[in-house]
Amino acid sequence: MTDRDVAYTDDEEMIDSLTIGRRVRQLRTERGMTLDDLGAAIGRAASQVSVIENGKREAKLSELQGLARALDVPLDRLLSTEAPTGRAALEISLERAQRGPLYASLGLPPLPVRKTLSDEAIGTILGLHAELERLHRERAATPEEARRANTELRRTMRRQDNYFAELEATAAELLGAVGHAGGPLSQRVASDLASHLGFTLHYVADLPSSTRSVTDLKNGRIYLPATGTGHDPRSALLQALASFALGEKEPRDYADFLRQRVETNYLSAAMLIPEKGAVDFLTAAKGRKQLSVEDLRDAFAVSYETAAHRFTNLATQHLGIPVHFLKVHESGTISKAYENDGAAFPTDVLGAVEGQLVCRKWSARQVFDVADRFSPYHQYTDKPKGTYWCTSSIQATAQGAFSVSVGTPFAHVKWFRGRDTANRQVSTCPDPECCRTAPVDLATKWESQSWPSARLQSSLLAAMPTGVFPGVDSTEVYEFLEAHSPR
Known part of the structure; x- marks a missing residue:
């Protein structure tokens, strides 16, 4: 030795x-x-x-x-x-903590480990130190962890063509249980679903501002806002029911949180736009070469974004059409994205697309320059990997305007309404000469004479909030439930 x-x-x-x-x-x-x-x-x-x-x-x-x-x-x-001994284990942990860089950064004097220092006191100190370590670790790791989790989730969605058969089956089972025969899902049927799953609905004026709904599992209640929020009122209810129907548990980490969000959103959309009815509708439209996200939206009385999402769920699986989806803020940053058609999205070094700037020449950016915001905007874009056709629409939110785009390679555009558009752009991104490098004459004149102040999208760049359910004030939720719990 x-x-x-x-x-x-x-x-x-x-x-x-x-x-x-x-x-x-x-x-x-x-x-x-x-x-x-x-x-x-x-x-x-x-x-x-x-x-x-x-x-x-x-x-x-x-x-x-x-x-x-x-x-x-x-x-x-x-x-x-x-x-x-147990006491020795406590003393060792305390000594180790005091020798670490975190304790040193606090500027505190060393705490002698004496016999008079009780086990309880050492346990309390170690608990506080562990919480400080967790907060520091979370602040350092969460942005990278979140971006890695988003990247891996998008890969999973691509492998499955954004189609989840088990969630489709669950949606069909739930709708069958309340006798929904097809067509738009009414608010009454959504309420019947809640009753079927053992919940009563309660519309309140003091719903915690960080939530869209609150489910009281103990008393079988779902609390929803009494006034309009700008969202489809069925959506918040169906997402709450979806979480329960899927048996979701408290998320273990950010990746688990993302997975749960995707699954509940998928299931709620599958109930709003049932698979069989949607596939029949889309198949008939394809036969007429008149596929349109707007028609799917109107046929099932949902938002454009919900219809666009649902189209990506079904287009490849049932119609054989590869697609891509983009939700882009008016600042040009990507909020959501999906593709299985080879569309090359801008990414960071971790492969994440969220928060990245979309080429100015893509449909998702060009649509903001169109005066008519009620009609869909169609465009062909010649990209390094080929020509793509996209249809884009703008929706206004409290966080600003967003464009929602669905696109497909040129070989599949023959099935879509709007294929006759004359709008066309050429994009060479990620080549900076495409749209990110200023013309030489302007750069020469202004590059040393300007100082812009950036307005960053904190929701895209900030670390995830702490807590079991990111972004939710748990104390506020618990106080709300206590106030509304039946006596």
């Missing part, structure tokens, strides 16, 4: 000098030995033994062998990774 071997157990787990030191102290005390006694037995000064016991210096192999002989124990016992 070498000095290097002393630092590791057989399973390569690092041996902590604090643990070794506490074990030496425990064994010395059990044997009634003083520091001087043990020091004399191994040929070291008492102060050197004290340094080892306090974990301030790693013992050499020869010293550990001498300590084992003096204490009459096998060497393996000294090298055990387990703390000798």
Whole structure:
């Protein structure tokens, strides 16, 4: 065994000098030995033994062998990774915390670990330190974690052509249970779904501002806003019911939160636009070469965005048409995106598209320059990977205007209404010369004479809020439920 071997157990787990030191102290005390006694037995000064016991210096192999002989124990016992006692485990954790960079950054004096310091006090200090570590770790890791999770989720959606058969089956089962025969889903049928799942609906004026609905699982109640919010009132209810029907549990991490959001949104959309009726409608439209997101929207009385999402769910699976989807803020940044048709979205180094700027020449940006915001905008765009056709529409929200676009490669445009558009652009992005590099004459004149102040979209760039359900004030929700709980 070498000095290097002393630092590791057989399973390569690092041996902590604090643990070794506490074990030496425990064994010395059990044997009634003083520091001087043990020091004399191994040929070291008492102060050197004290340094080892306090974990301030790693013992050499020869010293550990001498300590084992003096204490009459096998060497393996000294090298055990387990703390000798529960109290010792607390003291070791406290010492380790104080030696870490987080504690050092706080500028606090060291806290001596004395016998008078109770186990409860040490536990409280360790709990506070752990929470500080969690907050620092979350602030440092969450933006990257969120972007990685978004990237992986989009890959999963692409592999499945954004079609989830099990969710389609669940939607059909739920709609069948309340006798919905097809066509637009009325508010009454949505209420029947709530009753079928064991819930009563309560419309309130004081719904927490961070929520669209609140479900009281204990009392079988769903709380919804009493006044209009600008959203389809059925959507919030169906999403709440979808979470329950899918048996969702508290999300473990941001990736789990994203997955749950996608599944509940998918299921609620599948109830608003049932698969069978939608496929029959779209198949007939394809036969007439008149596919249109607007027609799907009007046939099922939903929002344009819901219809566009639902089209991407069904287009490849049932119509054999690859598609892409974009929701873009008026600033040009991507809010949501999906593709299985090779459309090359701008990405960051992690592969995430959220928050990236869309080419100015794409339909998703060009539509903002069109005066007529009631009619759909159609455009062909020649891109490095080929020519794509897109249809875009604008929707106004409290966060500003967004364009919602659905597109397909040129080979499939023959099935769509709007294919005869004369609008055409050429995009060479990500080449900066396409739309991000200013003309030479303007750049020469203004590049050293201007200082713009950027307006960043905090919702796209900020770290995810803390809490089990990101963005939701749990205290506010709990106080709301307590106030409305039936007495």
